[in-house]
Amino acid sequence: MQEDSGPARALDPASPDPAQWPVGRLLSAASRRVERDWNAHLANWDLNHASLPVLAHLQRGPMSQRELAAACGVTEQTTSRVLARMERTGYVTRSPHPDDRRRHVIAITDAGRQAFIVSADRDLAENLVTRDLTAEQAEQLRRLLAVVALPDPARRTTD
Template identity: 80%
Template sequence: MVQESRPSDTLDPASPDPAHWPVGRLLSSAARRVERDWNAHLAAWDLNHASQAVLAHLLRAPMSQRELATASGVTEQTMSRVLARMERSGYVTRAPHDDDRRRHVITITDEGRSAFFVASDRELAETMVTRGLTPEQAEQLRRLLVVVAGEPGTVSDPDDPDGSDRSAG
């Protein structure tokens, strides 16, 4: 009897061939490639993936540096560097908080809003990530990544992307 080879039988994280890498290495490598490509695109506006995310948060409302750091999943020190660069670019302003002079409120400027919308071309971003995939494969990738990116401990159904069928409990 011939035994079929399963992917787990041929996984080799040291292999030069991505077809033999574990899923974690594949996902990490793909994420780094997409981040490099996206950062190269955003550089035309003196943005990167981190500063673009900050602008997205600030489109909803002004926030403190601590709130932005928490929302972005980075330290306050890292956020401080991101904000300093964005302030030099004219994309955000910092002003003392009305009630607490130790805190600053970060607000997006008109230039920041404009740069965000021009640089955030959804079609271009989707093309960068899904190049080489059929539309069906791209949709399948999206559904799988929603599951993988979900909060730890939550159940996500890829056929129910908005979670409307999820029952509590």
């Protein structure tokens, strides 16, 4: 019987060295680090990783809470909590839907639009993730993450 000496055998999920961790743990740890750094940046405007996409979607125009939740890929309950905070900061308004009083229309305010513009700096966001990578490595990471992020594994390619 031949002993397997492939890379999976050498990985140690309990190791303090991230190079020894399985890919899932690496991705999770990287994601948490980036989220902490990004949230620290966004806190300057009383925003976080959950509220910024709300402002991004509302740039296109008012939406119902249900539409906003679907666009952000979260539940209406989560959206409701995010919107409550954003309403208190003056970044969004909630008003009754003109045709259905049970629904609300969410709109971005001028303050919300300004906070989005200054907080969503793409270069800063990219640098939070790729600060120690070469341009080539950063592009390779982008391509690989795009593949991993696809919901349908049958569509995955690395070309």
